[in-house]
Amino acid sequence: MKVLVTGGAGFIGSHTVVELLSEQHETLILDNYRNSSPEAVRRVRELSNGRVTAQEADILDTQNLSCIFAEFQPDAVIHFAGLKAVGESTMNPLLYYRQNIEGAISLLEAMDRNGCSDIVFSSSATVYGEPDYLPLDEAHPLRPANPYGKTKYFIEEMLRDWCAADKHKSAIALRYFNPVGAHASGRIGEDPNGIPNNLMPFISQVAVGKRERLKIFGNDYDTHDGTGVRDYIHVVDLARAHVAAVNALVRIDGFEPVNLGTGQGYSVLDVLHAFEKASGRTIAHAFAPRRPGDVAASYADPTRARQLLGWKAELGLDEMCISSWNWQRQNPDGYAGS
Ligand code: NAD
């Protein structure tokens, strides 16, 4: 299939393009490099024997998008492009509403103009908000607690309506839990700007000597060791789920939300200890107050992904830590260091 990948130079997009190419799909990356580097595309090219095409473009430019669609004629779209920092979205909500929601409208309009009716969308487990029960299944009420999460929820609703208006349309919204890890080669990985917000890149930067110590946000949660529990999922597993979703689009009509997680929760201390084992380094840490907006525990019921996509996560916490360390060690300054 011909697959157009918005945001394909980013963390999850770059890993997904590698997996799409290994399954013989033809891909075109569209990215404005707002939160990524052309170096990521160069490395994807290196990992896939040069078969990657990429175009610098902003998804908000519908006219340009439409021309790109007319030329490439994709069978399906995977839509990663967007902004993803929860804290920034709270401080600058209109930026998030414009970039994420207007970006999605622009993309769907370009698809409509060019007869493309199949899309896989990067949603997030953040659409669930504070859990009523665990594990979280797709029927759990949706109560996103910040502007970023609300953009994911509104885009899901838009996709639902877009599909309801035309029975030939299909949209799969993949609700990721906590994506971590890197490609086994260590050539592509997560490259956050500035101080990382997320746990795994922060731990990796402590291990490599770029940060002094990890602050653990809260040790008084009702969890097995008092620290927050999450469902970490290896980015390569996640990438393979996108290939499964693209393949599933042909047999699915309408809108389908699907959780992508392992179903297994690990605490901050579990991750820290697994990373110490993987890297052979001690991770300096200190307990700090809870981070506002955090929940005690969140993990997926991944049954639907198995039923609908024939996919389940294969890689465990050790592989997540080993690959994160391998990437960090080889690229202490991310893509900027090359
Ligand atoms: P990322 O920032 O690495 O990738 C997003 C890519 O989109 C970047 O390359 C960026 O330059 C590009 N982009 C942003 N705005 C654009 C625009 N207007 N036009 C063209 N390109 C644009 O993020 P990621 O971690 O790879 O996440 C990919 C998607 O998955 C995002 O939609 C994110 O919200 C979602 N998601 C991520 C996580 C996570 O923890 N990483 C969890 C759940 C959902």
Ligand code: WQD
């Ligand atoms: C994990 C655990 C922290 C950093 C976020 C977004 C979510 C989704 C994925 C996009 C928590 C603890 C963290 C640190 C710590 N993104 N922690 N010290 O908050 O589950 O999810 O990323 O859709 O929307 O909210 O992930 O990696 O930030 O935190 O103690 O320096 O690690 O408190 O328990 P989170 P995270």
